[in-house]
Amino acid sequence: MSATPKSERTRAHLRDVAVRMLRDVGYERTTMRAVAAEAGVSTGNAYYHFPSKDALVQELYLEVQREHAERAAPVLAAGGALADRLRGVWGASVDAFAPFHAFGGEFVSVAIRPGSDASPFSAASAGSRDLSRALFDEVVAGTSTRVPERLRAQLPELLWLAQLGITLYWVHDTSPGFARTRRLVDGGAALVGSLVRLARLPVARGVVDDVLRLVRSVHPAAEASPASDEGPRGRETAAQGDA
Amino acid sequence: MSATPKSERTRAHLRDVAVRMLRDVGYERTTMRAVAAEAGVSTGNAYYHFPSKDALVQELYLEVQREHAERAAPVLAAGGALADRLRGVWGASVDAFAPFHAFGGEFVSVAIRPGSDASPFSAASAGSRDLSRALFDEVVAGTSTRVPERLRAQLPELLWLAQLGITLYWVHDTSPGFARTRRLVDGGAALVGSLVRLARLPVARGVVDDVLRLVRSVHPAAEASPASDEGPRGRETAAQGDA
DNA sequence: GGTACTTTTTGAACATGTTCAAAAAGAGTC
DNA sequence: GACTCTTTTTGAACATGTTCAAAAAGTACC
Structure with a gap:
């Protein structure tokens, strides 16, 4: 879990800055560059810790x-x-x-x-x-x-x-x-x-x-009418509805 | 309606190219540059006729x-x-x-x-x-x-x-x-x-x-309980629900 | 056809999300 | 400390949607 404490701190700091920024100025104006700059690291580094901007939204x-x-x-x-x-x-x-x-x-x-x-x-x-x-x-x-x-x-x-x-x-x-x-x-x-x-x-x-x-x-996890419904379909995730 | 026939032709051509491209390669890969190039005009020109990429999607x-x-x-x-x-x-x-x-x-x-x-x-x-x-x-x-x-x-x-x-x-x-x-x-x-x-x-x-x-x-166009419901709110458009 | 004006078109510019090769820092071993 | 090897960090690069000043084309009137 606590891989390198240093790395973990960078990650946590990025997350905190991002969540605060998303809350304060919204999705669009929360740019990856701005988050990284505010956190005092490079843009690329933000991408090292979070695979995408959406991943930061996830934290929110x-x-x-x-x-x-x-x-x-x-x-x-x-x-x-x-x-x-x-x-x-x-x-x-x-x-x-x-x-x-x-x-x-x-x-x-x-x-x-x-x-x-x-x-x-x-x-x-x-x-x-x-x-x-x-x-x-x-x-x-x-x-x-x-x-x-x-x-x-x-x-x-x-x-x-x-x-x-x-x-x-x-x-x-x-x-x-x-x-x-x-x-x-x-x-x-x-x-x-x-x-x-x-x-x-x-x-x-x-x-x-x-x-x-x-x-x-x-329901995606249905009891499957024709038997072959949820078999070798790896990419599928969890449940889903209509909202 | 038929302002300048020339301009109208450019616009129609852009629309056709865009709709075809959206259908064939999807939203992301249908770039404004690609649409413009395929239609034989400049990128800026596409923006002259359609205010945004979304406007092209609208045509679809x-x-x-x-x-x-x-x-x-x-x-x-x-x-x-x-x-x-x-x-x-x-x-x-x-x-x-x-x-x-x-x-x-x-x-x-x-x-x-x-x-x-x-x-x-x-x-x-x-x-x-x-x-x-x-x-x-x-x-x-x-x-x-x-x-x-x-x-x-x-x-x-x-x-x-x-x-x-x-x-x-x-x-x-x-x-x-x-x-x-x-x-x-x-x-x-x-x-x-x-x-x-x-x-x-x-x-x-x-x-x-x-x-x-x-x-x-x-309903947004509700009969308004507290009387001041849909008054001086100009930016609002039409109806809306929960889907 | 020339002159003033509007419409259309251009291409460079900007900020964005994301990628990537390379540099820096750490960690473990001798 | 020097040497590997991995983890972390950097900054430049790319393609994107969009903007904009300026050029070109078109139009109306003399």
Whole structure:
């Protein structure tokens, strides 16, 4: 781990400078030359420690995700209804992401590119992704709302995907105080509550099963209908959805 | 319109070369210098006719959208159940987009950036956006399925947003023949059919209204709760959702 | 056809992300 | 300390998107 302490210090310093710069002046104006200069090393050296600019952005994501988790913690500790927990966790993301809204578009643009290390589905993002996913496992696990057994397994992932969708919406949201995004969060959370309640009714059972089956069949790690689905395909990374 | 015929010819030639190149070698390898050289003009001249590389990508979108509309036409002409029409139109997009899958990620990345001309919500995209939206107006208008009145007004836009989501999924889809995306299309279409049917039941009425109200309240062109919502904000363009 | 004006075109220039060969610094061994 | 060998660091180089001042071509009017 601590290869050479000297090298490790250079790396850490570069990361700190980069994260601070990304936060303060955005993606575009955070040039590799500027980061390197600010850190007191050469441009090439920055590339020795980080394979690309995206790799630096990745470090930022990790910080933001930690911030989100921290803000969500009290909500998760409190127990309560699913809708309330969801509202709390989704809402916490709006607060945690707020400082980055000005450059959110740039970050999302970088993150959405399939090959990008910064993609929420990439192997490189495993760290921040797992952090974020765990929040929704906890949302479901710790709620007093009775969640039908059939739903329990897949619900957290769906809520995480919804989190991505909300973030995508937020990036485009220019309303003061992100009022629209907050309406989306509040309404969405309430809706999920209603739907979960509704899912218990016999009329809904068919549709619920359809949805769950569809989600499963569409999941990259699918149970594979024609057997040869996820075999010798090495380059593929983790999960992916539609956000 | 036909300002100077000479200038117009240069512009058209640049556009044709660019679209062909984007189709054949992708976004990155289609450099402005290469486009200009291939068209037999200087680099600066390309910038005289198109303000940015994104503007050229915009031209590609228009072509692809036309292709989609063309493939969807027979389905739309045929009438029938909502689910079938949807499956046809969404499925047509998979076929129409297929030649660009290799570079789909690059295009989406460009399109997702809020300020970008290539964004599906930008003013510059009005042309291709309207083309695409009209498809879903027609899907709903021409179906034999009985769609509850409350739904009719908003359904087309929701389906269009779903189209964006499907495209986003497709971009990440590495399964052979886009099998996963096709499962998503088939399952999604069937699901919409079921849900519309379900929406007629009294139990569902409450949730349906919640959804519709939420979508409205979250729409940029919202009826504005605190009155000062869409006032003196000139730079804002058209609609936007979460895809 | 010449003169004033606008539109179009050019090519050099700039800052960017990234690469790379070579230099410098470290680490281990005698 | 000198000698290998690896790790780290450097700075110049490359191709990119974009800008810009100036040249060329076109147009309108005398």
